[in-house]
Amino acid sequence: MRWFAGLSVVASLFALSGAAVAQRNASAAQALSGLEGEYYVAGEPRTAHTLAQRMRAYRVPGASIAVIDDYRVVWTYAAGMRDVAADAPVTTTTLFQAASMSKPVAAAAILRLFEAKHLSLDADVNALLRSWHVSMPAGSRQFVTMRRLLSHSAGVNVHGFVGYDRDAPLPTVVQILNGAPPANSPPIRVTAVPGSKTEYSGGGTTIAQQVAADVSGEPFAPFMQQTLLGPLGMTRSTFDQPLPEALWALAADGYYGDGKPVHRGWHVYPTMAAAGLWTTPADLAKFVIAIQNAMRGHDHPPIDATVAREMTTRASQGFGLGPEVAAGYFSHNGANEGSQGIFIGLDTGGRGVVVLTNSENGLALAYEVVHSVAKAYHWPVLQPEPRKAIRLTPAMMRDVAGTYAAKIDGEGVTLDVTIGPSAGAPALSLRTSLESVDRRLYAQAPLRFFTLSGGSLEFSRGAGGRVTSVEALGAKFDRRANPR
Numbered sequence: 001m002r003w004f005a006g007l008s009v010v011a012s013l014f015a016l017s018g019a020a021v022a023q024r025n026a027s028a029a030q031a032l033s034g035l036e037g038e039y040y041v042a043g044e045p046r047t048a049h050t051l052a053q054r055m056r057a058y059r060v061p062g063a064s065i066a067v068i069d070d071y072r073v074v075w076t077y078a079a080g081m082r083d084v085a086a087d088a089p090v091t092t093t094t095l096f097q098a099a100s101m102s103k104p105v106a107a108a109a110i111l112r113l114f115e116a117k118h119l120s121l122d123a124d125v126n127a128l129l130r131s132w133h134v135s136m137p138a139g140s141r142q143f144v145t146m147r148r149l150l151s152h153s154a155g156v157n158v159h160g161f162v163g164y165d166r167d168a169p170l171p172t173v174v175q176i177l178n179g180a181p182p183a184n185s186p187p188i189r190v191t192a193v194p195g196s197k198t199e200y201s202g203g204g205t206t207i208a209q210q211v212a213a214d215v216s217g218e219p220f221a222p223f224m225q226q227t228l229l230g231p232l233g234m235t236r237s238t239f240d241q242p243l244p245e246a247l248w249a250l251a252a253d254g255y256y257g258d259g260k261p262v263h264r265g266w267h268v269y270p271t272m273a274a275a276g277l278w279t280t281p282a283d284l285a286k287f288v289i290a291i292q293n294a295m296r297g298h299d300h301p302p303i304d305a306t307v308a309r310e311m312t313t314r315a316s317q318g319f320g321l322g323p324e325v326a327a328g329y330f331s332h333n334g335a336n337e338g339s340q341g342i343f344i345g346l347d348t349g350g351r352g353v354v355v356l357t358n359s360e361n362g363l364a365l366a367y368e369v370v371h372s373v374a375k376a377y378h379w380p381v382l383q384p385e386p387r388k389a390i391r392l393t394p395a396m397m398r399d400v401a402g403t404y405a406a407k408i409d410g411e412g413v414t415l416d417v418t419i420g421p422s423a424g425a426p427a428l429s430l431r432t433s434l435e436s437v438d439r440r441l442y443a444q445a446p447l448r449f450f451t452l453s454g455g456s457l458e459f460s461r462g463a464g465g466r467v468t469s470v471e472a473l474g475a476k477f478d479r480r481a482n483p484r
Helices: 018-033 051-058 099-116 146-150 173-178 202-216 220-229 245-250 281-295 305-312 362-376 394-400
Strands: 004-009 039-041 062-069 072-083 324-326 329-336 339-346 352-357 385-387 402-408 411-422 425-432 439-445 448-450 456-461 467-472 475-481
Touching: 018 072, 018 362, 051 072, 051 362, 062 281, 062 362, 072 281, 099 146, 099 202, 099 220, 099 281, 099 305, 099 329, 099 339, 146 202, 173 202, 202 220, 281 305, 281 339, 281 352, 329 362, 339 362, 352 362, 394 411, 394 425, 394 467, 402 467, 411 467, 411 475
Parallel strands: 039 385
Antiparallel strands: 004 072, 062 072, 062 352, 324 329, 329 339, 339 352, 402 411, 402 475, 411 425, 425 439, 439 448, 448 456, 456 467, 467 475
């Protein structure tokens, strides 16, 4: 199997010196061979891996990367297979599903639309909707606004969408909003007081999609092409759903965590703003760079200073209008059926990275690429950090080993904590039902653990002193089985 389709160092608009090219190639090589997690164990040797090693470990068939430095894409890289059965390799022009990374791209176009039409982000969206109406709880004094929809604070349900098999009938967006057949998701409703809390909602983004269509008078995909993709020169990107047949040969097939392919390659997402973008890392990097340029005053429509400021200023817990925002950078990840990835853009210096994969284990790989790029380019954020770990006794391991279960966004999730050999000695490992990979657990304290990928677990004892639950992934998991 051909695992590497090669490195493409993108030419600048001006000639680079030989030394500059050598440094650029060295940084790329370092980034592709230095993959590790968010943490490393203080006092122990650090283990870095090559991209190929981690793709095999995570069973990721294909990956594509674009690295941004000094406000331009400095190199792109493609590895693995876009279609395993056909032995078709990923190239730097292979199209991937951006999944939830569609949300900030859609948000930028919607913000531009509101700016051009002098509409308020804080007005009731019901005043703008023509083909559907947000049903508000009786007596509500708060409105669903575009600002709240784009920052996941509108009180709207439906976390995400699984999409539709390519052979299945497709619902309209209004049918999805109403939860009417053939929609496969619940009705999209206001279930909390708008503005009262942050709760991630693909349902809210779908309301925003309908607002954009009603205000612009255009179907959403042409609206996105005219408003954002075309002006930014994102010539290898589309919101068309289903994907046009002319592009099928360029599209990466999706794969589940166990390596099985998605039926007919990928799902269809009428919820375009929430999950419908097909793109390449280099194209998505153009979007990131446009925001970064606007942030430093080198702006032009559709992403001018006003749009960039709204996108990167915290509007709710962890979100601007579209991207997630953190100290020093903005970002968004995404997970569709068989596809995962992430983009990162630093607030200063024009630095960033886009990683797209065709696997449901792809985010595990993508975050390691992010940390490796951060090391290679000396970013002030996102470099791996040391964590202290204590030695685990056999009794401490037996204390927490077992199966734990919880409901997250209405779906059952399990955590399996097991004891197994690691480098010749017993160690704890974790596997969740959300991904098909094992992660070693390290102890900060007898009941507090972490993984090198950034996960944290805190176990609690119940009556009789036995461990009965664990806090992880933002939820409480109850113990369901005794260790064997």
